[in-house]
Amino acid sequence: MTTPQNTDTATPHLRVAAAQALNNLALRKTMGSAMDGLVTKRHEAFPDPARENRLRNLGQAIKARALADLPDLLLEFEANCSRNGIVVHWAQSRSEAALCIRDILKDHNSQIIIKGKSMVSEEIDLNHVLEADGMEVVESDLGEFIIQLAKEAPSHIIAPAIHKNVAEIAALFAHHFPDTAPRTTDPEALVAFSREILRQKFQQADAGVSGVNFAIAETGTLCLIENEGNGRLSTTAPPLHIAVMGIEKIIAKRDDFPVLLELLTRSATGQPISNYVNMITSPRRAGERDGPTAIHLVLLDGNRTAIHRDPLMRQTLACIRCGACMNHCPIYARIGGHSYQSVYPGPIGKILTPQLGLDRPDMPHASTLCGACADKCPVRIPIPDILRELRHRQTSLKSSRRGIGARFDRMVWVLWAILQRNPLLYRIAARALTRYGNHVPLVLMGPFRSWARFRRRPYFSAETLHDAARQHGFADD
Amino acid sequence: MTPPDSTASPMTKTTAARDMIIAALRDCQHHQSDAIEIDNTDVDNPLAPYLEADESGVNIPAAETRQNFTAMIEDAGAHVIATTAGEFPHILAATASEYGVESLILPQILLHDVAIQDALKATAIEAHAVAEDPDIWRKEVFSFDAACTDCHAAIAATGSLVMSSSPQQPRLMSLAVPIHFAVVRSSQLYLTFAHCLRARVWDVDNHGDMPTNLFLISGPSRTADIEQTLVRGAHGPRHLVVFLIDETAS
Numbered sequence: 001m002t003t004p005q006n007t008d009t010a011t012p013h014l015r016v017a018a019a020q021a022l023n024n025l026a027l028r029k030t031m032g033s034a035m036d037g038l039v040t041k042r043h044e045a046f047p048d049p050a051r052e053n054r055l056r057n058l059g060q061a062i063k064a065r066a067l068a069d070l071p072d073l074l075l076e077f078e079a080n081c082s083r084n085g086i087v088v089h090w091a092q093s094r095s096e097a098a099l100c101i102r103d104i105l106k107d108h109n110s111q112i113i114i115k116g117k118s119m120v121s122e123e124i125d126l127n128h129v130l131e132a133d134g135m136e137v138v139e140s141d142l143g144e145f146i147i148q149l150a151k152e153a154p155s156h157i158i159a160p161a162i163h164k165n166v167a168e169i170a171a172l173f174a175h176h177f178p179d180t181a182p183r184t185t186d187p188e189a190l191v192a193f194s195r196e197i198l199r200q201k202f203q204q205a206d207a208g209v210s211g212v213n214f215a216i217a218e219t220g221t222l223c224l225i226e227n228e229g230n231g232r233l234s235t236t237a238p239p240l241h242i243a244v245m246g247i248e249k250i251i252a253k254r255d256d257f258p259v260l261l262e263l264l265t266r267s268a269t270g271q272p273i274s275n276y277v278n279m280i281t282s283p284r285r286a287g288e289r290d291g292p293t294a295i296h297l298v299l300l301d302g303n304r305t306a307i308h309r310d311p312l313m314r315q316t317l318a319c320i321r322c323g324a325c326m327n328h329c330p331i332y333a334r335i336g337g338h339s340y341q342s343v344y345p346g347p348i349g350k351i352l353t354p355q356l357g358l359d360r361p362d363m364p365h366a367s368t369l370c371g372a373c374a375d376k377c378p379v380r381i382p383i384p385d386i387l388r389e390l391r392h393r394q395t396s397l398k399s400s401r402r403g404i405g406a407r408f409d410r411m412v413w414v415l416w417a418i419l420q421r422n423p424l425l426y427r428i429a430a431r432a433l434t435r436y437g438n439h440v441p442l443v444l445m446g447p448f449r450s451w452a453r454f455r456r457r458p459y460f461s462a463e464t465l466h467d468a469a470r471q472h473g474f475a476d477d
Numbered sequence: 478m479t480p481p482d483s484t485a486s487p488m489t490k491t492t493a494a495r496d497m498i499i500a501a502l503r504d505c506q507h508h509q510s511d512a513i514e515i516d517n518t519d520v521d522n523p524l525a526p527y528l529e530a531d532e533s534g535v536n537i538p539a540a541e542t543r544q545n546f547t548a549m550i551e552d553a554g555a556h557v558i559a560t561t562a563g564e565f566p567h568i569l570a571a572t573a574s575e576y577g578v579e580s581l582i583l584p585q586i587l588l589h590d591v592a593i594q595d596a597l598k599a600t601a602i603e604a605h606a607v608a609e610d611p612d613i614w615r616k617e618v619f620s621f622d623a624a625c626t627d628c629h630a631a632i633a634a635t636g637s638l639v640m641s642s643s644p645q646q647p648r649l650m651s652l653a654v655p656i657h658f659a660v661v662r663s664s665q666l667y668l669t670f671a672h673c674l675r676a677r678v679w680d681v682d683n684h685g686d687m688p689t690n691l692f693l694i695s696g697p698s699r700t701a702d703i704e705q706t707l708v709r710g711a712h713g714p715r716h717l718v719v720f721l722i723d724e725t726a727s
Contacts, residue, residue, distance in 0.1 A: 013490040030704070037705050054518075054526060061520040073669040078495075090495040095638075100491070142711055143702035144512045159702055166704045187703040191711055198712060202653075203619055219687050229652060229698040229713025237615060247498065254687075255523045258670045269701070273670075274552070275691040276713065285689050287644035289607055289614045301494075305501035 014362045017339040018331075027336050030165050035333040041270025042324060042376065053271070057423070059263045060380040062256045063318035066217075069370065070308065072156055073217040073250045073300070080220025084282035086295045097300045098129040104296050105135065108240050111208035114229040117141040118211030119157055119321060120244050120300060122343045123356070126209070136275045138201045140230035142194055149176050155337030155345065158268050160321040163336050198230065208234035208292070212245035213321070214260060218253045219281060222297070225264065227275040235280065241292040243280075246300050248308075248317035260320060267322040268361035303357040316351050316386060318379045325373035325383060331366065340366075341375075347373035364390035408447060430464040527634075527671035542633045542666050543721065549636025553696025554709050556718040562722055569658065570596035572718060573623060576601055576656055582624040584645045607647060618649045623656035630678040631661040631719075634669045637695040638719070641679045641688035648690050657714040659694070662722045 021027060046052040066073060078088045089104075091097035097120075105113065113135055115121065127137045127148075141149040143160035147153065149172050154160030160167070166185045173181040177197070182189040210231060214223040222243055224231050235241045251260065262432060265271045284291035308314050325345025326332040337345035342353045344361065350363045369384045377383065393407050419426045437460035443451055461468075493498070519525060530537075547557045560568045570593075573581055582605050587593050597604055605621060608614040618624075626646050630639040638659050642648045651657050667673050679688050698713030709715055 025707060034705050051526070057518040058520065058523060058526065061518045062523060065520055070498045074499065074502075088491075090491040090498055096494065140712065141702075159705075161702055162705075164704075166706075169703055171512045187706040187708050190703055191700060191708040195710065195712060199619065202712070203615065221687055227698070228700045228711035230557070230647070230711070232652050232692065233712055236652065253523070254674060255671075258527060259523050261670070273637055273693065273695050275694070275696050275699055277637075277695075279687065279691040280689070281687040281691070282689045284611075288642060288689065289609070289611050289644065289647040290618075290649050291642060291647070291689060299495075299498075301498045302500075305498055308502055309505045311666065329694070423515050 007339075012341075014340060014366045017341060018262045018335040018366070019066060021335040021339045024336075026165065027163060028334060031333055031336050034159075034162050035327055038269065038323075038327040042267055042327065043270075044271040045266035055259055055263055056378055056380055058259050059320075059378050060318065062251060062260060063320070063379050064315075066251050066256070067248065067308065067314055067317055069252065070247065070250065073252055074247060077215060077217040077220060077250055078299075080217070081297060082220075082321055084220050086220065086222075086282065086297050089296060089298045090301075091298055091303045094124040094300070094302050095129075097244060097298050097302070098124040098126050101126060101244060101299050102129055102133055102135075104242055105130065105207055105240075106133070108207060108294070110240060111135060112201065112205045112207075113137045114201050114205035114208050114234045114238065115139050115141075115144070116208065116210035116234040117144050118158070118209065118244060119154075119343060120211055120246055121209060122154060123246075123302065124244070126244070128429065134432070138198070138205070140198050140201065140234050141226075142228060142230075145198065146172065146192055148175075153338065153343070154321060156326060157321055157346075157348075159346065163338065199386065201402060202230075202233045202237045205234070205238040207240040207242060208236075209240045209242045209244065210235050212243050212297075213264070214251050214257060215249050216248055216252075216254050216257060216279075221254070222280045223257060223261075224278040224280065225261065225274045225276075227269075227271075227277075229276060232276055232278050235278070236291055239293050241280075241283075241295045242298065243295070243311065244298040244300065246302065247304050248319075264320050264322050267324040267376065277307075292294055303355065306357075307355045312382070312389060313386060315381050316348075316355060318381055319348050319352070320379060321348075322378055324376045324378065325381075328372045328376050330370065330372065331368070347383045348381075351381075351383055351390065361394055364394065427464075430466070433460050434462055434464055465467070521687075523673040524675065525571065527669040528675065530668075531672075539663065539666070539725075542668065543663060543723075546631050546633040546636055546666060547721065549633065550638075550696060550717075550719060551636075554699065555636070555696050555719055555720045557721055559721050559723060562724065565660070565720060565722055566590070566592040566596040569593065569625065570600050570602065571719065572720075573602050573656075574600045576623065576718075578656060578717065580605055580620040580621045580623070582607060582618070582621050582650060582654065584626060584650075586627075586645070587625060595640065607645070607650065614647065615649070618647075618653040621654050621660060624650045624654045624660040625660065626651050627660040628665065630665045630667050630673050630676075632670055632673060632693070633669055635693075635695055637670070637693045639670075639673050639678055640692055640694065642690035643688070648692075651694060652713050655710070655714055656716040656718070657694075657697075659717065659719045660722065661719055663724045678711055 072350055081088050091100050111339050113130060130137050139145045148159040155163045166187060169190060170185045182193050210224060212222045213225045265274045283295045284293050304317060307316055325348050329347050332346040340349050344347050344352045350366060354360050356365050364387050367387050371384050373383045419429055442449060551557055579601055581602050588604055588606055608617055628638045628640050679691055697709045697715055697717040698711045699707060699709050700711040703706050
């Protein structure tokens, strides 16, 4: 599966991908019903607005404090992990992280790698790096397993195969396992089939790779949250467990965990709690019969330190990866995750991806700023404010942004400045608008054409503001 | 800072990365006071939403807590059987037979229990101990029909069992088998996860603040990855049966 790392040449504008997606009726139907369902579930999971606000305020405060204290907490976390027997590695760049993991696996002669779901592992393109070295990488989360077979990228951060319907999945299994796949579109049979295949891999795997939902600094504990059991199996059965996480996943205290756990599961799927919550503090101790004998943890910066600098933008790092923002986004619901062509799609993707240093100037503009995302974010990330700041940074006159759009923006402001400085030109332009502004045919509207096609056009009054003011007795002095 | 020597050992390499990351995080003018002030939010008491009811003297009767736990975990697809300490061996044997179990892993304490041994004699069920050798254990555990474990605690608010890994009950015991029988005593019921943390319910064999693996189980394994359709038995157990032992009964 490909994740765009360098998009100078590769990625078409999101608008292009979105237009294609809108014409894909099967996708629209699948996404429509999936999003409706998740919106309803989240709504039913928070029946009491007072309690919902209280939990969200607390979640926001916990994450804000953890981010404010991040360097100290990271060092405390490392010290506790090391004391417990977890080996901690640090990586500044995505490729450093992927190579670090590859090297740990090679040191342990690992050949078959079983993976739990991890968005960070997608961010660093881990599977490609390991496969290039000849390792066999098997995704164990059912959604990830499906898209691995399809050679696609995940389209949602919680449900990677949400864009696929059951007929497509059945066909995929039949194609890859022609002799054994069940000839049915019954989800139960398909799940049972994948259970059998993956069960073999859990028993054979040399190593398991996972992400981390929350990392507790106070005790050096990795918290993993899941429903299927593949996460526990991947981090328990093989002799080696490698966990990879962004540095922003740290929380200060064990007591901070219950609120964030509840916010995550209720916001993501409407569940009061996920089926399995796994808190890992050390490898196998003397006398224990299972659990990995070695646990390695890779901490990724990947530009998060840069995001951390600014108090507004830092809130991007509060994300607990619940997916509620994309579930409620009217755009995501219609164009699906793949249209964003990014590891992180939807509203969080639009603010995170550009800030991770990936060249995606189109992303902050792919929003109507309706605010549905911020309205539901469990830790109250002000996504529209951050989108506006990203747009502002792009349109600054000193910005180095290239392209026709950038030149047009700068030209508009230069023309505006000329009009404002020159009273005669200003009067001529204003009069022209009052006389002809309402009669401009669409075809002459230039770059405003696509904007004006779907919106009611502003109506220019018959007299300019200056003339109206004079009539009411206001003089120029 | 000089770039790390590419022939240096891995630990040295990442120490340099660590120092640069920490330095970059410290290198901003903002101080702790920039952390957002949020009205009416006491970030130093993050368990308050869960513990407050107790502190105001609200007392929830034990029977109601049991009912809430049962309702929540059954809603997630588990099956709860209320029983007593005296009846338990017989009920376990009968239930396992109903589920067609032929091989059942038991922890030492149940394996050597005479009442359990007698109850199982009357069935086709063969009891097995946890293998001493980890390699043998890893193979065997995937081939047994069921396992019976006890728990540290049960949580009513979310319908959850609290367990941890130990030499007697390894991690895979409640995970790799298709059917998990879990034993909970009525004295082990707590209102919320916060209550369990406060009481440190796992604090039996204390190696430090946390066991190697502390986990919550809230139902049989599930997935909704195929068209949002809920299916049970993805990778973990397909069936979860909870024996709730009422210790107040004679």
